[in-house]
Amino acid sequence: xxxxxxxxxxxxxxxxxxxxxxxxxxxxxxxxxxxxxxxxxxxxxxxxxxxxxxxxxxxxxxxxxxxxxxxxxxxxxxxxxxxxxxxxxxxxxxxxxxxxxxxxxxxxxxxxxxxxxxxxx
Amino acid sequence: xxxxxxxxxxxxxxxxxxxxxxxxxxxxxxxxxxxxxxxxxxxxxxxxxxxxxxxxxxxxxxxxxxxxxxxxxxxxxxxxxxxxxxxxxxxxxxxxxxxxxxxxxxxxxxxx
Numbered sequence: 102x103x104x105x106x107x108x109x110x111x112x113x114x115x116x117x118x119x120x121x122x123x124x125x126x127x128x129x130x131x132x133x134x135x136x137x138x139x140x141x142x143x144x145x146x147x148x149x150x151x152x153x154x155x156x157x158x159x160x161x162x163x164x165x166x167x168x169x170x171x172x173x174x175x176x177x178x179x180x181x182x183x184x185x186x187x188x189x190x191x192x193x194x195x196x197x198x199x200x201x202x203x204x205x206x207x208x209x210x211x212x213x214x215x216x217x218x219x220x221x222x
Numbered sequence: 223x224x225x226x227x228x229x230x231x232x233x234x235x236x237x238x239x240x241x242x243x244x245x246x247x248x249x250x251x252x253x254x255x256x257x258x259x260x261x262x263x264x265x266x267x268x269x270x271x272x273x274x275x276x277x278x279x280x281x282x283x284x285x286x287x288x289x290x291x292x293x294x295x296x297x298x299x300x301x302x303x304x305x306x307x308x309x310x311x312x313x314x315x316x317x318x319x320x321x322x323x324x325x326x327x328x329x330x331x332x333x334x
Contacts, residue, residue, distance in 0.1 A: 214270055
């Protein structure tokens with residue numbers, strides 16, 4: 102069965118960086134893009150960007166271009182998102198999700214369990 | 223960016239009754255490929271979002287047929303018939319027409 106397993110909660114200091122992981126299983130990793138979505142407490146969802154695990158190609162929401170860096174490790178079927186120069190505005194739950202490669206408009210059909218990032222001194 | 227406006231922001235429903243949620247887009251979501259790029263997700267309390275409807279009117283796998291969705295190019299409605307306890311949560315519409323993908327503010331469904 103498809104599973105996207107995310108790393109545990111993180112408490113980080115302002116100005117620091119954090120690297121989140123999303124390990125995929127139950128499907129062919131390179132057949133699906135991995136997207137990352139931010140949800141601030143009690144708020145809606147914001148799309149951060151996606152990565153093509155096969156080529157490493159990325160596409161970012163302009164709002165997050167200087168904040169997030171997406172990478173993958175095909176050998177371990179794991180996607181990563183590094184968030185840099187953290188501020189309190191980055192405190193949120195971050196989800197990874199997938200959409201099928203090569204088909205237009207395919208939905209985000211499976212989601213990770215989410216990881217809470219808290220930025221505090 | 224495309225703005226998706228949901229209404230109402232919250233709805234209280236008696237179990238067994240129906241509920242409707244509206245999503246209005248600031249731009250037509252009909253793509254050049256003839257696909258309407260509108261999706262509905264449910265986020266139950268403390269859980270991740272889950273896909274309910276894709277491409278405006280297609281039911282996702284495993285989703286009960288009490289859920290249905292319809293609309294035009296800019297105005298969409300999610301209907302839940304015979305609401306059950308498990309339907310409680312926040313419903314989001316989202317699009318994938320162009321970058322950046324965006325979501326509505328969410329509609330919280332509660333039971334009376």
